[in-house]
Amino acid sequence: MFKAGRKSLASASTCLVLATILLPARSDPVLPANPSAEEILRATDQVRNPEQPFRVTLGLVEYIHGKARDRVELVVHARQDEGTGRFDNLVRYAGPPRDTGKMVLLRGSNLWFYDPASKASIRISAQQRLTGQAAEGDVLAVNLARDYVTKIICTMKLQDADRQERECWQLEMTAATPEAIYRRIEYWIERGTYHPIKGKFYADSGRLLKIAYYHKYEEQLGRARPLEVILIDAVNPNLATVIDYAGYRFEDVPPAWFEREYLTRMPPE
Numbered sequence: 001m002f003k004a005g006r007k008s009l010a011s012a013s014t015c016l017v018l019a020t021i022l023l024p025a026r027s028d029p030v031l032p033a034n035p036s037a038e039e040i041l042r043a044t045d046q047v048r049n050p051e052q053p054f055r056v057t058l059g060l061v062e063y064i065h066g067k068a069r070d071r072v073e074l075v076v077h078a079r080q081d082e083g084t085g086r087f088d089n090l091v092r093y094a095g096p097p098r099d100t101g102k103m104v105l106l107r108g109s110n111l112w113f114y115d116p117a118s119k120a121s122i123r124i125s126a127q128q129r130l131t132g133q134a135a136e137g138d139v140l141a142v143n144l145a146r147d148y149v150t151k152i153i154c155t156m157k158l159q160d161a162d163r164q165e166r167e168c169w170q171l172e173m174t175a176a177t178p179e180a181i182y183r184r185i186e187y188w189i190e191r192g193t194y195h196p197i198k199g200k201f202y203a204d205s206g207r208l209l210k211i212a213y214y215h216k217y218e219e220q221l222g223r224a225r226p227l228e229v230i231l232i233d234a235v236n237p238n239l240a241t242v243i244d245y246a247g248y249r250f251e252d253v254p255p256a257w258f259e260r261e262y263l264t265r266m267p268p269e
Contacts, residue, residue, distance in 0.1 A: 037150040040169055043194035044187075049087065049141045050221045050250065053079035057094070057247040058139055062132030063240045071096065072131045075269055077253045078141035084108075086179065087141040088258040092269055103266065106140055107258050109179050114263040121263055126181040127203075132241035133210050133231040137181035139243065147180040148173035158188050160197050161213035161230055167191045168198075182209070196226065200234075208234040220248040 035043070055077050062070040073095035080087050091104040101116040104124070113128075113136075114121040126137030153170040160166050166188075173185040186200040199212040211234060214226040227246070233239035256262045 037152045037169075037171055038145060040152070040189055040194065041148070041150050041171065041173070041187075042145040044189050044196050045143055045145050047194055047223060047225060048196065049078070049080070049143075050223075050248070051080070052221075052250050053077075053253050054221065055247070055249055055251040055253075056245055059244040059246070060131050060134050060139075061242050061244075062134075063242065065238045070131050072099065074139060076139060076141070077251065077257065079253055079258075080141075080143070085143050085146045087143060089140045090253070090257050091136075091139060092266075094269060101268075103263055104136055105258065105260060105263060107260065110260075111136065112260055112263070119264050121260055133233050133239060134241045134243060135181075138229075138231065140181075142179070142181065144173065144185075147175065147177045148185065149176045150174075153186075155191065156188075158197060161215040161228075166197050193224070195224070210234055220245075221250060 055075065058074040058076060060072045060074070061068050072093070075092045075094050077090040077092070078087050086108060087106070088108075089104070089106040091106075093099040093102040103114040105112045105114065105121070106126075111124050111126055112121040113124045124136065126140070127135045129135055130139065150171050150173045153172050155167065155169055157165045158168045158170075168188040168190055171185075171187040171189060173187060175183050182201045183204045184202040184206070186202075187196060188198040189195065190197050195217060196214045198214070201209050201212065203209050211232045213230045213232075214228075215230075216226060216228040217224045218227050219225075220227070225245070225248070227244065229243040229245075231241045231243070257266065
């Protein structure tokens with residue numbers, strides 16, 4: 001059995017102190033005891049989106065009656081415009097092979113789909129389907145606090161995707177800008193952590209489209225972020241799509257990548 005001497009213990013203590021000093025400082029928001037709806041939404045935006053330009057890999061799997069049917073792999077590059085608060089996004093298809101090389105570009109209020117086979121980019125809607133219950137807008141980094149007017153409905157206990165009870169604020173969000181992907185959203189945010197736990201997303205007609213659960217929180221780029229989102233069809237709960245997030249990293253994305261004219265010259269992933 002290993003027995004640590006005084007020197008070993010001292011060295012270990014020194015290492016722990018140094019490790020603590022060298023760890024990047026967390027930027028958790030410091031909010032008042034009773035934050036406003038806008039403050040809550042801004043804080044949860046920080047949970048969902050790193051504050052520096054970043055890259056993340058997504059795996060989307062569609063399930064029907066619990067059986068996987070289709071899989072799409074994406075690489076998302078995103079950066080926030082400091083002037084407007086909007087996020088620019090470049091989404092690159094990494095699989096299946098038939099879709100490799102296809103791209104989606106969000107710049108300002110414009111969303112384009114690019115197909116390397118035709119070398120043409122066309123305007124699309126953020127609600128256009130990717131696979132299963134996942135739309136293009138569901139994989140984009142967006143600034144919810146900018147795009148929605150928000151109010152607190154109540155505080156309540158809510159079961160998360162793992163059936164654990166969470167003390168949450170329930171927010172009601174109404175679209176305030178043309179860039180808002182959904183007309184209305186109901187959002188449940190955990191008190192204290194500002195983690196999104198559940199969301200309900202509505203069409204312009206008022207119809208409930210899908211229900212989302214956010215879980216598997218892990219430390220990524222200095223903050224605990226959800227590494228899995230489950231989207232459930234609002235009409236048929238046997239239809240679901242799971243989005244897995246992996247490979248978060250900060251990335252200084254070339255500005256040209258967010259220009260529509262550059263899509264035809266984009267280097268391979």
